[in-house]
Amino acid sequence: MSEQETSILEVREVTKRFPGVLALDNVSFRLRASEVHALVGENGAGKSTLIKVITGVHQPDAGRVLFDGQEVSFASPREAQEAGISTIYQEINLIPLRSVAQNLFLGREPRTSLGLTDTGRMKREAAELLERYGVEADVSAPVRSLGIGVQQMVAIVKAVSLEARVVIMDEPTSSLEAHEVETLFRVIRQLREDGVGVVYVSHRLEELYEICERVTVLRDGKVVHEGNLAELPRLELIATMLGREVPEVEQRTAAHAAREARAGEPVLEAHDLTAYRAPQGVSIDVRRGEVVGLAGLLGSGRTETAKAIFGAQPLESGTVEVDGKDVNPDSPGAAIKSGLAFLPEDRKAEGIIPDLSVRENIIAAALPRLSRGGFVSKKAQDELVERFMTRLDIKAASPDQPVGELSGGNQQKVMLARWLCMEPKVLILDEPTQGIDVGAKAEVQQLIAELAQQGLGVVMIDSEPEELIEASDRVVVLRDGAVVDTLSGDDLDEENLVGAIAGGEPSQPTQDGGDGDER
């Protein structure tokens, strides 16, 4: 009974149906005041839908939402926010050209007696807000000039400063560096002390165990577990999410060792790549069947190097050879012809074409091969789409479904299908597992290992050292656009890698390198 009294937000037996999908099936969820509650599940398990039902983006088909004991039905996220439920999304919802202070007080600017914006007071109060949550940023600077992590922190401070009683965080750390995650956790602990209930959605399990007390696990639109997180060991949590047995999950890809034994001939040789800011004289060789990791902090030139190889970044000098042939691609089109493929980091902005169908998205790169005399061969197209949707287990209502409606993991699989159907020689992957859930992540990692085994050369960027070490035969470390280290074999462990990424001595990053954005 006492639990009932302290629930600040309660979802009772909610069902939400979309055409062809039962997104939420009789779901109940309870959040108490002063608790951090993990909401976990695979892609398409219903997490986002549940959040959207709570915040008024969707209306439930059946069931009720109670906020502070009162039944509520918000017509829009704004109404929910005014009532005291703030939501922080993966994407940052700030106005890039306005200052930090203006963004923090957007729509509720302090006024002078004349009704004009009281800029002085606004800046002062903005600075106090940031300080309270331990965020360092110049309140007069336009948001655009801040690092992406700081922007995210400002967005979070903005959301929680609206006198929220419930704060929902959907993958808040996906763009944060490690020290920023610490700041975020400080903010969350402060919120908990203030009596706020926090719903925390993340695919990073370590974070969940660090910050959350309770957990609700969703699978296929149903709640499959609810309880204290500490009582649910990590493997069991994964198994619950996936609906599989623990030993199955424990098996990890053993392809690693087998791959090392096979030394293929070089398939990609990039020499001395130099562009305006990054890369600065980067050379990378990849052999057939090898996975080469590309490590470094944000801004170290990882993505630029990948794009340079793929011809999407103008080069000042440097050569790219595929299979021993000079290709020096000056456009992605040329790179693709020579057997390269590139999966961009920002899936939304650079990868998917959201309004086009799954089919159109899969064949986007393959169009020239599917065409005869300028006409697309429908038969060849449908065969290809069918084959890759099956092979990658892409979950969509039909090939005609707009790709923007799919979950993050399925969108990523569509992107992989786009490239795999080109039968590339070298696959360049920029953060292939970002923003996708544990199940899809495991599938993608498995797939990458298989592809390497089949003789593909892979270049892979991944911010999580653990994942990079797991997947790679060799890791090239970049800093300030240049290669600073290459780790392989026994040297390739987390301590060495993190040390090389941070720069300076492996144990203590005392140098000022890598902290450039703090100033």
Add this chain to the structure above:
Amino acid sequence: MSGRTATAGASFDRAAVVSWLRDQGVYVALVLLVLFNLVFTTNFATSGTILGLLSQATPVLLVSLGLALVIGTGGIDLSVGAIMAIASAVVPLYLGYSWPVAVLVALLFCGLAGLLNGFLVAYVGMQPIVATLALFVGGRGFAQVLVDGQLQTISNGSFLSLWRAAPLGIPLPVIIAAVMAVLVGLVVKRTTFGRYVLAVGGNRTASYLSGQPVRGVLLAVYAISGLFAGIAGTLATARLAAGDPSQIGLLIELDAIAAVVIGGTPLTGGRVSIAGTVAGALLMLVISATFVMNNLPPTYAQILKAAIIVLAVYIQQGRRKV
């Protein structure tokens, strides 16, 4: 409780209605309006009236076809009316050589004008509205300079029959427009180029990173738009029996944009409906005709058109909440 469930049901129905209207609304409106006229408007139900109306629609229709492709890439072409004026100025200048030469030279000029637009958008990186505004302003001026600002009357019978001929009783311009509409529809639905247009409009960066020839596609759609404006200008010139760059194609870009948008092609790009565009162009014309033939003030027709445009854009954005 029951009230809330009803709201949920109603909102679902509303979404379905909006989506149905988005896809079918223009056809329904056109059919209803034509039925209305067949019943209530005297002299509407004659083949003469209907074929005459269809002929009248051809310039707007042709311009809209090219424009639909441009809009599909997320762009816009304001210069179509000015390009029609160029065609109208060039045709009489070259009629001395024979009418096919005159038409070809006019189309060449118009295609080049379109290429210029495409170059500014694709290679210089100008925003389409600004790039084509240049030609919108300058094109008509250029056309008038070509003919010294004079109206050039045309008496070449073969050229004039481009408008007047009616094989099997169907006016030639109607046949030309119908063939072109089918061709463009085929291009959008079946060709690689059509897929490129939609991908560029849907997400230009993604299209580029997939190796698609983004710049070439942009160049091509503006050139095609110029070419279609050229055909429209040539037909309008034949209809008027004179080259009149100060009047031909004046403000046609507005009708054409309206036709494309009403037809279900969003200005944001990524989707193109050619059948909808055709229906949109016809709808605009039938609205005007309805008012004229019933002796109602044409100003009210303009107000009705405006309302339909707003409604069409509203329906297309129905899904967006913010």
